[in-house]
Amino acid sequence: MTENPDTSGTTAEKTAGEGRVAVVSGGSRGLGRVLVERLLADGWHVATFSRSASDFVTEAMAAHPGSFHWEAVDLGEPETARTFVRNVHRVFGRLDLLVNNAGIVREELLFTMPPKAIESLITANLVAPIMLTQACARVMTRQGGGAIVNISSINAVRGYRGVSVYAAAKAGLDGFTRSLARELGGHGIRVNSVVPGYFDSAMTAEMPAASRARIERRTPLGRLAAADDVADAVLYLSSPRAEFVTGQSMVIDGGLTC
Template identity: 40%
Template sequence: MAEPTESAPEKSGRVILVTGGNRGIGAAIAAHLAAAGHRVAATYRSGDVAPGILGVQCDVTDPQQVDAAFKQVEAQLGPVEVLVANAGITKDTLAMGMKDEAWQSVIDTNLTGSFNVTRRALRPMTRARFGRIIYISSVVGLLGSAGQVNYAASKAGLVGLARSLAREVGSRGITANVVAPGFIETDMTAELSEKQVADYHAQIPLGRLGQVDDIAAAVEFLASDAAGYITGAVIPVDGGLGMGH
């Protein structure tokens, strides 16, 4: 009798694509989801992604690069079932002195880039009659922030994008939700002065900055079957700073 051959290990979890998944909140989300057993890919423009995650170089402002990135993920992992649109940039300055490029580049990356990856994800999700689309916005998009009119506008736009999308594709089993982080400990906040951090603490009811894992946990929940009846929602993860706007 022939010896039984060893079969390939069964794939587990969902296929998840995280944009901007090579640093900060995006890297934490990708790592958290991979540790939970999902098959995770992450886009990046420069640098690299963590081990165990499929890295895909992609500028989300370019629809052709977006299409190529999805094809690579589909070929290596399968159709994208969960999209986490996280890629974003900041170019802060007061509105009166803001250059056209500073406005346009932030809108192009944060808002139009999120639309580009969404549009590419939708057809396969519609065919499968399942999908989770999760946008990473910001408390700034809801509260506003002096010197960040471009960033705040781009992040506020994600709420309208998600809620319109929820109405368009909900009948196909696709949800669209927004996570709105507050002040989170990252390399960016590590550069703040002690006084600035103390000022932020004073504004936050929980009295501390958030951790990247706080955001990753909210994303994991929205990606799960347990969140199947939640769509068009904005989930604030901000220590109470925005009080649920």
């Protein structure tokens, strides 16, 4: 039988996700939502979690009953990551991709930040991704391979006032990426990070117009990224086209940090 021509992408691009299973943390809104939508469109089975369901989660469960799985999860406790991954494996039978997207931001000078706030930032942005990665990597090792993409931040590579604790956590995530790539390469698991700059989101929507204009002037490409720009990098690193790429941090900031 002759296949119909496909003008929306190459055959490799269209079939890269067929039958594969992705876990995306924090997939109910923002960048996580875009990632979930893009992966589902590419034929992936997608599992995600968040503290509470959003309208998008409800709609996705109705539209993709056989390929979308969501749970209410708070990664404050290590055991919750293991339980979630066990449930995903029970539902889909395998695990090919982890995207550590979930995180929180708090802008405050270090000397005024309460200890509990410091602990919360480190836990959400570093400890929780590590624990989720450990659980997923065990499954990937048993099945013979996979890909892990950590969502970092340009705060990890350039200093900004008021985000020192957040920056420390994201820099730790980049270091974790490089070291883990060496640990898992022999098992066929690639580990990379995507380092976004400012991109259109609920947070930047509240940014004063003057601040946004200043960032755009300092960015060689003259604009903030779209969430799809960041998602493109994640999908590339998740695809066979990046099969020889590991231990790397891909900066997506339009040249702001160059």
